[in-house]
Amino acid sequence: MIETSGLRKSFHTGKGRKGATVEAVRGVTLAVAEGEIFGFLGPNGAGKTTTLRMLATLIMPDGGQATIAGTDLLSDPGEVRRRVGYVAQGGATWDEVTAREELALQARMHGLSKAEARRRASAALEAFELTEYADRRCKTYSGGQRRRVDIALGVIHGPRVLFLDEPTAGLDPQSRAHMWDEVRRLRKEGMTVFITTHYLEEADALCDRIAIIDHGEIVAEGTPDDLKREISGDVLAVTVNGSAPLAADLLSGQPYVHKVEVLDEQGLRLYVDSGATAIPLVLRVLEGSGVELGAIELHRPSLDDVFLTKTGRSLREK
Amino acid sequence: MMKLARDTWLIFQRHFLLVLRSPTWIGFALAQPVTYVLLFAPMLKLALKAEGVTTYTQAYRVYVPGLLTVMAILGGSYAGFGLLREVRTGIIERARVTPVSRLALMLGRALREVVMLLVQAVIITLLALPFGLRVPIGDLLLAYLLLALLSIMAVNFSYALTLKVRNEAALGPMINTLSNPLMLLAGVLLPLTLAPLWLLRIAEWNPFYWSTNGMRELFSGHVGASPVWISMIIVVVLAGLALSWSVRSFQRSVQ
Numbered sequence: 001m002i003e004t005s006g007l008r009k010s011f012h013t014g015k016g017r018k019g020a021t022v023e024a025v026r027g028v029t030l031a032v033a034e035g036e037i038f039g040f041l042g043p044n045g046a047g048k049t050t051t052l053r054m055l056a057t058l059i060m061p062d063g064g065q066a067t068i069a070g071t072d073l074l075s076d077p078g079e080v081r082r083r084v085g086y087v088a089q090g091g092a093t094w095d096e097v098t099a100r101e102e103l104a105l106q107a108r109m110h111g112l113s114k115a116e117a118r119r120r121a122s123a124a125l126e127a128f129e130l131t132e133y134a135d136r137r138c139k140t141y142s143g144g145q146r147r148r149v150d151i152a153l154g155v156i157h158g159p160r161v162l163f164l165d166e167p168t169a170g171l172d173p174q175s176r177a178h179m180w181d182e183v184r185r186l187r188k189e190g191m192t193v194f195i196t197t198h199y200l201e202e203a204d205a206l207c208d209r210i211a212i213i214d215h216g217e218i219v220a221e222g223t224p225d226d227l228k229r230e231i232s233g234d235v236l237a238v239t240v241n242g243s244a245p246l247a248a249d250l251l252s253g254q255p256y257v258h259k260v261e262v263l264d265e266q267g268l269r270l271y272v273d274s275g276a277t278a279i280p281l282v283l284r285v286l287e288g289s290g291v292e293l294g295a296i297e298l299h300r301p302s303l304d305d306v307f308l309t310k311t312g313r314s315l316r317e318k
Numbered sequence: 319m320m321k322l323a324r325d326t327w328l329i330f331q332r333h334f335l336l337v338l339r340s341p342t343w344i345g346f347a348l349a350q351p352v353t354y355v356l357l358f359a360p361m362l363k364l365a366l367k368a369e370g371v372t373t374y375t376q377a378y379r380v381y382v383p384g385l386l387t388v389m390a391i392l393g394g395s396y397a398g399f400g401l402l403r404e405v406r407t408g409i410i411e412r413a414r415v416t417p418v419s420r421l422a423l424m425l426g427r428a429l430r431e432v433v434m435l436l437v438q439a440v441i442i443t444l445l446a447l448p449f450g451l452r453v454p455i456g457d458l459l460l461a462y463l464l465l466a467l468l469s470i471m472a473v474n475f476s477y478a479l480t481l482k483v484r485n486e487a488a489l490g491p492m493i494n495t496l497s498n499p500l501m502l503l504a505g506v507l508l509p510l511t512l513a514p515l516w517l518l519r520i521a522e523w524n525p526f527y528w529s530t531n532g533m534r535e536l537f538s539g540h541v542g543a544s545p546v547w548i549s550m551i552i553v554v555v556l557a558g559l560a561l562s563w564s565v566r567s568f569q570r571s572v573q
Contacts, residue, residue: 056415057414057415058411058414058415078417081415081416081417082417084415085415086412086415088408088411088412090407090408091408092407092408092409092411092412093409094332094336094409096336096339096340097332097335097336097339101335105328105332106412106416108328109325109328109413109416109417109418110416110417110418111321111417111418137339153412157416
């Protein structure tokens with residue numbers, strides 16, 4: 001649904017001879033499948049928003065190619081605009097007008113007739129559970145309500161791809177969960193969703209696949225689970241009622257175990273590709289050789305571990 | 319072309335609605351001109367005696383056109399602030415991801431400014447009637463046309479300048495520094511017939527000197543007087559230049 005190759009953008013900062021060129025995006029190549037929720041992660045200034053704005057036709061790339069919903073971004077941005085929706089980070093509604101009026105105007109700006117715009121506005125209000133506040137001015141809305149209006153504005157024309165820039169920034173946990181549900185609902189309706197976020201929980205819980213961008217380049221791409229596995233696989237903490245070194249001997253010969261670490265007389269750690277598939281195998285080996293198992297615990301590396309490995313920085317530090 | 323007109327109308331409607339939703343804004347916009355009409359203009363009958371002004375009708379025919387010129391130019395010059403705020407808050411951006419005409423985003427806003435000015439002009443004119451202002455309706459409409467053109471010029475000049483400077487703190491002083499000499503040299507408060515010759519010679523290079531004079535001739539019912547057509551030509555050209563400048567800056571900055 002979205003395919004880019006070598007997308008580039010640089011900016012000039014300062015003036016005259018003192019000015020410098022900043023390469024914000026140095027060649028982004030990625031592919032997003034239809035119906036996917038794709039997360040785009042990166043530290044501030046990594047080129048996240050610049051990439052998003054290029055894909056949403058707001059800035060012209062300096063080079064590279066992109067096809068969005070079957071349309072070439074560089075040669076036909078007008079058609080891309082018909083097929084995509086974009087919701088900026090801060091959102092943008094006028095305080096003195098109502099959600100219904102905003103939605104109708106947005107639909108009209110997409111070229112729809114007055115009657116059709118009105119119909120779509122009502123449908124969107126319904127879908128986003130905003131009907132109750134529909135005729136109140138936007139300035140009276142809560143953060144979560146405002147955010148839902150923003151997203152409703154972005155999808156009023158039924159786009160095939162939706163770009164969301166930090167959709168849950170600044171929302172309380174409850175509104176955030178509500179927003180995730182909205183995004184999932186849109187995907188269910190067949191939309192492809194491309195979101196930037198710096199919340200790792202969000203990327204983990206919401207996104208089918210993610211890409212991490214750093215210094216203008218993609219440094220990792222895959223499902224959150226794949227990326228975590230790529231780092232170090234899973235960790236199994238095993239406690240036996242007997243001799244840990246004996247258990248270690250037995251298990252280190254198994255093909256799915258990368259490494260065994262004996263902690264003490266009874267405890268050991270196993271490094272495996274996938275904990276979920278390794279656990280039954282480990283159980284079988286230990287049972288077959290008469291070592292009694294005390295406990296087994298699965299640890300997964302977090303996305304933050306992935307982020308740390310790929311960018312050398314932790315997202316949580318900020 | 320149809321799409322441009324439709325989209326411009328769409329944007330205009332929204333911005334007009336915003337004015338209607340904030341009535342206090344209208345109050346503030348009118349407070350100053352009304353003050354001048356009520357508290358300053360009555361002094362002109364005596365002050366302009368040397369000019370041959372003997373009635374309040376004559377005094378208001380001198381004063382109201384000058385006031386309207388100030389409102390068009392000064393009011394229009396600050397229009398860019400609103401545009402810049404909308405660029406920053408992302409309201410323009412939200413519109414830009416739709417296929418709406420880029421030009422309409424600007425023209426619709428400019429049209430709102432022009433219409434608001436005309437509404438204010440009508441209110442001022444009506445307020446001056448009890449003081450004895452009398453203007454033939456045809457001439458008045460021509461004067462409003464001249465005023466609308468002045469406004470188009472000022473608003474678009476402001477848009478272009480704002481998009482270039484992009485700094486509200488610098489813009490205010492900049493606009494004041496530019497507009498004050500232009501206003502004084504246009505004789506908006508006192509007609510330049512009172513000026514010494516050297517000042518008059520300078521003023522003749524000021525386009526707004528001509529537009530103020532043209533508007534005064536129209537308010538006096540002298541539709542055939544030369545300042546009328548001279549000012550029409552000057553203002554049409556300037557409005558056209560300002561419009562093309564702002565359209566180009568806008569398209570460059572928003573693509």
